[in-house]
Amino acid sequence: MELGQRLILGELRRRVRLPFGPVQSKESPSALLTWFLGCELDGERTAAGCKIGSMRIAECQEHEVALLDRHIPSPGVVSSHARRHARQQAGSSTFLVAWHDGQPVGSCEVRWDGCTAPEVQAAHGDCPEINGLGVWPESFRSQGIGTALIRAAEELVRKRGGKRIGLGVDENNPRAAALYSRLGYHPAAPYLDRWSYQDVEGVTHQVADACTFMIKRFQPDGS
Numbered sequence: 001m002e003l004g005q006r007l008i009l010g011e012l013r014r015r016v017r018l019p020f021g022p023v024q025s026k027e028s029p030s031a032l033l034t035w036f037l038g039c040e041l042d043g044e045r046t047a048a049g050c051k052i053g054s055m056r057i058a059e060c061q062e063h064e065v066a067l068l069d070r071h072i073p074s075p076g077v078v079s080s081h082a083r084r085h086a087r088q089q090a091g092s093s094t095f096l097v098a099w100h101d102g103q104p105v106g107s108c109e110v111r112w113d114g115c116t117a118p119e120v121q122a123a124h125g126d127c128p129e130i131n132g133l134g135v136w137p138e139s140f141r142s143q144g145i146g147t148a149l150i151r152a153a154e155e156l157v158r159k160r161g162g163k164r165i166g167l168g169v170d171e172n173n174p175r176a177a178a179l180y181s182r183l184g185y186h187p188a189a190p191y192l193d194r195w196s197y198q199d200v201e202g203v204t205h206q207v208a209d210a211c212t213f214m215i216k217r218f219q220p221d222g223s
């Protein structure tokens with residue numbers, strides 16, 4: 001069973017009831033996964049319904065980087081997917097990709113060394129970070145993919161014995177902040193997310209986004 005299926009089944013059995021009663025162990029993983037991706041964690045269906053039931057989440061493999069570059073754009077001429085995979089190969093992160101019908105539709109990176117911003121490192125340097133969470137194309141957003149990626153990242157941290165996990169949210173993205181809050185994340189530290197990219201003419205652009213680092217502490221019951 002894929003990692004994404006295992007964590008979703010666990011989440012369903014802990015917190016969610018199916019329309020006709022509680023989740024039963026006899027339900028097939030594919031059936032439960034299809035249902036989950038059409039629902040919010042509180043049991044409310046999304047507007048899109050169950051359109052992406054064949055989704056799976058797995059660690060990125062080297063041969064998949066080129067496919068990611070074709071389907072999920074990254075700023076600049078240097079592939080951000082290649083950089084993430086290189087960090088995974090070095091052991092400093094885990095690069096997770098969500099797949100639907102053989103195509104990547106979302107990704108995130110678990111940075112085991114935590115957020116690189118000095119403001120966050122000083123206060124929460126030992127907290128693993130979910131970095132670069134994104135869903136593409138836009139038509140696949142608000143269908144549970146981002147939530148499933150977050151759950152997959154949380155499961156990885158739990159398996160390593162971690163007690164908490166964090167992520168950053170842009171101050172101009174209140175919708176994402178509201179989602180993270182519903183998933184149990186709380187504001188911990190303001191910071192500037194500094195990054196750069198090189199355009200096709202070779203010019204390097206420096207970017208600094210005002211963000212808030214949010215942290216979720218795992219409960220004894222695994223939630």
